[in-house]
Amino acid sequence: MKNKLVILAWLLCSVVGNAQKKKTVIYINEKHQITSSKAYYNKLKTQLFDNVTIKKEDTILKKLSYTDFFGKLSSTKIKQLQKLYALRYGIDSTKTWLIHYVDTLPDKSKMPKESGILFKNPLTTDSIFITQTALEKGNNSFLYEKYPYHKHLKSYPDYIDTWHKEITNTNYVDTSTTLLHFYAVNKGIPDEDIKKYGYYNDISTLLKKSFNDGTGKNKLIIIYPDGAFYTSTLKEHKKVKKLTQRRIYERKKQKWLKKTLQE
Numbered sequence: 001m002k003n004k005l006v007i008l009a010w011l012l013c014s015v016v017g018n019a020q021k022k023k024t025v026i027y028i029n030e031k032h033q034i035t036s037s038k039a040y041y042n043k044l045k046t047q048l049f050d051n052v053t054i055k056k057e058d059t060i061l062k063k064l065s066y067t068d069f070f071g072k073l074s075s076t077k078i079k080q081l082q083k084l085y086a087l088r089y090g091i092d093s094t095k096t097w098l099i100h101y102v103d104t105l106p107d108k109s110k111m112p113k114e115s116g117i118l119f120k121n122p123l124t125t126d127s128i129f130i131t132q133t134a135l136e137k138g139n140n141s142f143l144y145e146k147y148p149y150h151k152h153l154k155s156y157p158d159y160i161d162t163w164h165k166e167i168t169n170t171n172y173v174d175t176s177t178t179l180l181h182f183y184a185v186n187k188g189i190p191d192e193d194i195k196k197y198g199y200y201n202d203i204s205t206l207l208k209k210s211f212n213d214g215t216g217k218n219k220l221i222i223i224y225p226d227g228a229f230y231t232s233t234l235k236e237h238k239k240v241k242k243l244t245q246r247r248i249y250e251r252k253k254q255k256w257l258k259k260t261l262q263e
Contacts (some may be wrong), residue, residue, distance in 0.1 A: 025059075025060045026059060029063075030065070049066060049067060051064070111156045114131045118150065120151070160197075176244070182202045219234060
């Protein structure tokens with residue numbers, strides 16, 4: 001009887017403890033307004049938005065963030081931005097800017113000697129890194145079953161090679177457009193490579209803040225000389241290259257506005 005009471009007391013404490021640990025979920029729409037879970041997920045189905053989850057001590061915030069966004073900076077804002085970047089970096093303000101934004105540059109010293117995949121099991125903290133050479137030699141399908149999480153890691157030469165390809169492959173950039181790269185934080189890429197490949201530091205994250213809806217996920221920004229702009233959470237060259245042409249930009253913008261007004 002005594003043992004049963006002890007077990008019952010333990011179960012009761014477990015239930016109460018789990019109830020106390022349960023976090024409140026708050027849903028926020030694209031207008032920064034609290035909404036219902038039903039309305040939230042209905043909008044998410046439209047594919048106009050990304051789901052951003054922010055975990056706090058006793059609350060989980062789920063926020064809708066536009067995957068793509070069309071807008072226009074005020075004349076004062078665009079003139080300030082153009083003047084600043086012309087003085088600081090010598091960027092031509094008469095051209096359309098196609099900007100690839102990287103939030104954090106990695107630490108060269110912590111990158112693998114050869115590119116590969118890091119497999120992890122978050123439940124057991126078990127992990128294994130397999131090089132690309134090893135992956136190509138054998139059947140490694142069992143790794144994806146054993147480890148539910150995997151991440152592609154690049155060696156430094158391969159990482160820099162992607163920079164080189166982006167800069168030399170300018171087929172998607174016309175003469176009225178300039179390709180720019182900005183980063184917020186550098187954890188350990190040598191200065192000589194940053195200068196060689198034309199990466200600019202977004203000091204005080206001014207650029208990021210100017211095109212941020214509170215989630216800071218934009219990886220691509222197009223800015224016209226008059227302040228018209230487009231942002232995307234996806235850095236997809238082929239899909240956006242034509243948006244640097246004003247006629248196509250305006251047509252896509254009208255289609256996007258029509259979709260957003262229907263929501």
